[in-house]
Amino acid sequence: MKESYQRLLQNNHDWAIDKRKFNPDYFNKLSLGQSPEFLWIGCSDSRVPANEVTNTKPGEIFVHRNIANVVIQTDMNLLSVLYYAVDILHVKHIIVCGHYGCGGVNAAIQQKDFGFVNNWLRSIKEVYAKHKKELEAIDDLERRERRLVELNVIEQTNNLAKTRIVQRAWKNGSLQIHPWVFDCANGMITELDNKITSISDVEPIFRYDL
Numbered sequence: 237m238k239e240s241y242q243r244l245l246q247n248n249h250d251w252a253i254d255k256r257k258f259n260p261d262y263f264n265k266l267s268l269g270q271s272p273e274f275l276w277i278g279c280s281d282s283r284v285p286a287n288e289v290t291n292t293k294p295g296e297i298f299v300h301r302n303i304a305n306v307v308i309q310t311d312m313n314l315l316s317v318l319y320y321a322v323d324i325l326h327v328k329h330i331i332v333c334g335h336y337g338c339g340g341v342n343a344a345i346q347q348k349d350f351g352f353v354n355n356w357l358r359s360i361k362e363v364y365a366k367h368k369k370e371l372e373a374i375d376d377l378e379r380r381e382r383r384l385v386e387l388n389v390i391e392q393t394n395n396l397a398k399t400r401i402v403q404r405a406w407k408n409g410s411l412q413i414h415p416w417v418f419d420c421a422n423g424m425i426t427e428l429d430n431k432i433t434s435i436s437d438v439e440p441i442f443r444y445d446l
């Protein structure tokens with residue numbers, strides 16, 4: 237009997253053959269390079285694959301995923317991806333996509349000890365603390381958690397706007413930052429009301445004199 241991982245290799249083999257069958261040039265074109273228009277910062281959750289939920293093809297979206305789609309200013313991985321996407325690939329849009337039912341947000345809203353992961357979840361707790369008044373006015377705990385998912389996405393888009401990388405891109409051209417939430421219950425993405433398009437959307441203390 238085949239092991240489960242072998243199914244993935246078989247699928248890959250079938251997929252590659254299928255692609256070539258319909259478009260013999262497919263991989264020749266793919267191997268020439270990438271020029272994606274979008275950077276996607278999403279959750280590592282297996283239910284929210286960037287290309288699949290947006291019905292896009294390989295080459296269209298540059299992707300970074302971590303637990304609960306957070307943007308932490310000291311995260312070298314995130315910053316390297318952001319730099320490469322903005323400065324080298326010149327993406328036009330950055331999407332931060334959270335999702336309802338996020339395990340990371342669910343863990344962060346509790347006081348339970350999750351060991352090492354506490355460090356990662358800490359930034360989501362900061363979002364909670366910042367919006368405590370609004371969140372604790374929501375009695376229904378599921379609705380409160382859904383709102384924290386939304387506020388977390390919004391705060392992460394704000395964090396992106398505070399980076400030198402994004403502010404330099406604004407100086408040299410245009411770059412839009414979009415907060416989105418995916419709903420596993422119906423497959424739909426909702427745009428949140430915090431689109432960031434220029435330095436005027438950033439609190440003055442975070443604006444750099446570039």
Ligand SMILES: [Zn+2]
Pocket residue numbers: 279280281303304305335337338339340341
């Ligand atoms: Zn998640």
